Amino acid sequence: MKTMMTALACAGAAMLLAACDGSVTRTISASAETGETPMVLAASDIEAGRYLVLVGGCNDCHTPQYAATNGAQPPEAEWLKGSTEGHTGPWGTTYGKNLRLTTQRLSEDQWVELLATGSSLPPMPWPSARAMSEADKRAIYRYIRQLPGDAGEQAPEPLPPGATPPAPAA
Numbered sequence: 001m002k003t004m005m006t007a008l009a010c011a012g013a014a015m016l017l018a019a020c021d022g023s024v025t026r027t028i029s030a031s032a033e034t035g036e037t038p039m040v041l042a043a044s045d046i047e048a049g050r051y052l053v054l055v056g057g058c059n060d061c062h063t064p065q066y067a068a069t070n071g072a073q074p075p076e077a078e079w080l081k082g083s084t085e086g087h088t089g090p091w092g093t094t095y096g097k098n099l100r101l102t103t104q105r106l107s108e109d110q111w112v113e114l115l116a117t118g119s120s121l122p123p124m125p126w127p128s129a130r131a132m133s134e135a136d137k138r139a140i141y142r143y144i145r146q147l148p149g150d151a152g153e154q155a156p157e158p159l160p161p162g163a164t165p166p167a168p169a170a
C-alpha cells in the first residue's frame, strides 16, 4: 500500500512538473482553450495541425495527383486542394474534397462540429476524424487556413453507383 501511495504521489508530481514546463505544452494552444490534455505536443497549433494532416494521411485523398506522383510528397503549396482521382465502389465514385475551400466556408466551430459528427460517402475515414480530440480538430483547421498557395478548385461531385467516371486528369 505504501509503495502504491508513493507511486501515486510521484505521478502527481510528474504531472505538475509537466504542466509547469513550457517545453512540453503548446505555446499557442487549442488544448488550453478546450481544457484537454494535449494529445500532440508541438511548438504551436500550426505545427500540431501539420503533423496531424501528415500522419492522418489526409493528403492521400485530398491532395491533387498524390497517386499520380507514385506516393511522392507534393509541395505543401498543393496540399489539400482536393483531388480528381476517383474512389469507385458500391457507393459510386467519390473524390477527396478541397479542404481549403471547406475551411474557408466554415467557421472553426462549424469545422469541429463537422469532424465530430460527419458522415458521408466512403472512403473518407470518418471514425478516425471523429476520434480526434477537439483541440486537434482545431489545430488542423488553423493549419489549413494558413497553407501557402491559392485555394484551388472544388473537387468533382460524387457519381452515383454504376456511372463510369472519367479518366483522372493527367
Ligand code: HEC
Residues within 6 Å of the ligand: 052, 053, 056, 057, 058, 059, 060, 061, 062, 087, 094, 095, 096, 097, 099, 102, 114, 115, 120, 121, 122, 123, 124, 125, 129, 140, 158
Ligand atoms: C481514403 C481517402 C481519404 C482520406 C485518407 C481522408 N479523406 Fe476526407 N474525404 C474523402 C472523400 C472521398 C470525401 C468526400 C466524400 C463524399 O463525397 O461524400 C472526404 C470528405 C471530407 C470532408 C468533408 C468536406 C466537405 O466539404 O464536406 C472533410 C472535412 C474531410 N474529408 C477531412 C479529412 C481529414 C482532416 C483527413 C485526414 C485526417 C481526411 N479527410 C482523410 C476521402 C478521404
